[in-house]
Amino acid sequence: MKIDRVELRYLQVPLKAPFETSFGRFSVKDCIFVSVHSEGATGYAESVAFPAPYYNEETTETVWHVLERFLIPRLIGQELELPEEVSALLSPIRRNYMAISSLEGAVWDLYCKRKGISLAEALGGKKREIDVGVSIGIEPEVDMVLRNVERFVEQGYKRMKVKIKPGFDIRLLEAIRKRFGNELLLMADANSAYTLEQIDLLKQLDDYDLMMIEQPLAHDDIVDHAVLQKRLRTPICLDESIHTAEDARKAIELGSCRIMNIKIGRVGGLTNAKAIHDLCMRHDIPVWCGGMFELGVGRAHNIALSSLPNFTMPGDTSASDRYWTQDIVEPAVAFIRPGTLAVPSGHGIGYEINHKVLDRLTVRKSIF
Ligand SMILES: [Mg+2]
Numbered sequence: 075m076k077i078d079r080v081e082l083r084y085l086q087v088p089l090k091a092p093f094e095t096s097f098g099r100f101s102v103k104d105c106i107f108v109s110v111h112s113e114g115a116t117g118y119a120e121s122v123a124f125p126a127p128y129y130n131e132e133t134t135e136t137v138w139h140v141l142e143r144f145l146i147p148r149l150i151g152q153e154l155e156l157p158e159e160v161s162a163l164l165s166p167i168r169r170n171y172m173a174i175s176s177l178e179g180a181v182w183d184l185y186c187k188r189k190g191i192s193l194a195e196a197l198g199g200k201k202r203e204i205d206v207g208v209s210i211g212i213e214p215e216v217d218m219v220l221r222n223v224e225r226f227v228e229q230g231y232k233r234m235k236v237k238i239k240p241g242f243d244i245r246l247l248e249a250i251r252k253r254f255g256n257e258l259l260l261m262a263d264a265n266s267a268y269t270l271e272q273i274d275l276l277k278q279l280d281d282y283d284l285m286m287i288e289q290p291l292a293h294d295d296i297v298d299h300a301v302l303q304k305r306l307r308t309p310i311c312l313d314e315s316i317h318t319a320e321d322a323r324k325a326i327e328l329g330s331c332r333i334m335n336i337k338i339g340r341v342g343g344l345t346n347a348k349a350i351h352d353l354c355m356r357h358d359i360p361v362w363c364g365g366m367f368e369l370g371v372g373r374a375h376n377i378a379l380s381s382l383p384n385f386t387m388p389g390d391t392s393a394s395d396r397y398w399t400q401d402i403v404e405p406a407v408a409f410i411r412p413g414t415l416a417v418p419s420g421h422g423i424g425y426e427i428n429h430k431v432l433d434r435l436t437v438r439k440s441i442f
Contacts, residue, residue: 075188076153079111080146082138084438087369089397093211095237095265097128103367104134110180117184118427119375121176122339122366130314132172140173146442149177157182161345171317171342178343179375187422194417197348199381203416207233207388208396209365212242216249223250230412233259233285233388239267247282256283263288266314270298279308286311286333299330309333313364317341319349326357335364338375347379355384365390370403374423381417391415404428
């Protein structure tokens with residue numbers, strides 16, 4: 075397939091309710107929406123970078139800049155046989171994985187549409203449906219989180235992930251266990267809010283039967299996490315620290331985690347995400363798919379990836395109505411049963427774009 079044209083759109087989408095993590099509070103989602111065109115077919119993807127560099131070093135504006143100046147010029151006019159070639163083509167560019175991923179993902183969708191297969195099938199996924207959990211932000215009061223947990227339990231989500239930070243951790247987990255019992259599948263995500271000096275506090279997490287504690291220590295660390303994992307019964311799951319299959323290999327060798335969160339954007343696209351999945355599977359490290367407040371297109375990519383066999387734990391890919399009043403895809407991402415999403419069998423991502431909604435949310439557009 076020859077890459078004829080790429081279109082970028084800067085979208086701004088209001089969240090249904092603000093979401094807070096240890097690094098900030100969001101009420102609007104900014105994202106770059108990418109369309110890649112080849113001989114009448116179009117592939118879609120979206121970037122997951124936030125407007126400010128708090129999760130990683132990329133921002134919505136750096137994604138646009140890197141796509142416009144460095145990535146799209148390398149892709150336009152190229153004749154590709156397989157989407158895996160994109161990673162190699164863009165490999166001279168260091169990091170900027172979210173920018174790379176948004177272009178690479180659109181090429182995967184394009185490839186699948188031209189070939190008449192689903193994205194899940196192209197990746198080698200066999201699952202027809204996936205179990206999903208939900209991610210619950212920090213609130214000013216513990217009671218407000220409890221109300222959110224209750225609401226999502228009622229909606230059927232299969233696992234609750236709560237964001238924690240120092241001062242909003244033990245008392246939150248204590249309250250959740252007291253109210254909902256030990257049967258609830260519960261995990262905590264610290265987004266790097268602690269250091270090894272707080273090991274005594276972190277060891278208290280072992281009392282709450284958590285499925286895992288996600289990224290308790292620094293965003294770029296795998297050494298201290300290995301020290302901590304030896305002292306904790308609760309499995310550590312790495313998120314921010316893992317950008318490449320090499321990072322994953324080193325973390326596994328050091329014993330820095332027992333579970334891995336794979337986010338397509340964080341690791342530079344589907345090709346690398348699959349490589350990390352395969353590596354973890356060989357080492358008996360279960361994986362799950364993390365969320366970044368994706369719109370429907372990003373959700374569809376996550377669902378396709380989650381159809382791979384080592385995604386054995388419910389991920390963060392909730393239904394569209396978790397965050398959005400109206401999604402950019404049709405139909406919206408919705409449960410087929412409580413807590414279960416179907417893996418679409420349609421071509422590519424398996425969802426149509428609602429161009430009216432897309433136009434309404436677009437604040438800037440460029441064609442290359
Ligand atoms: Mg996380």
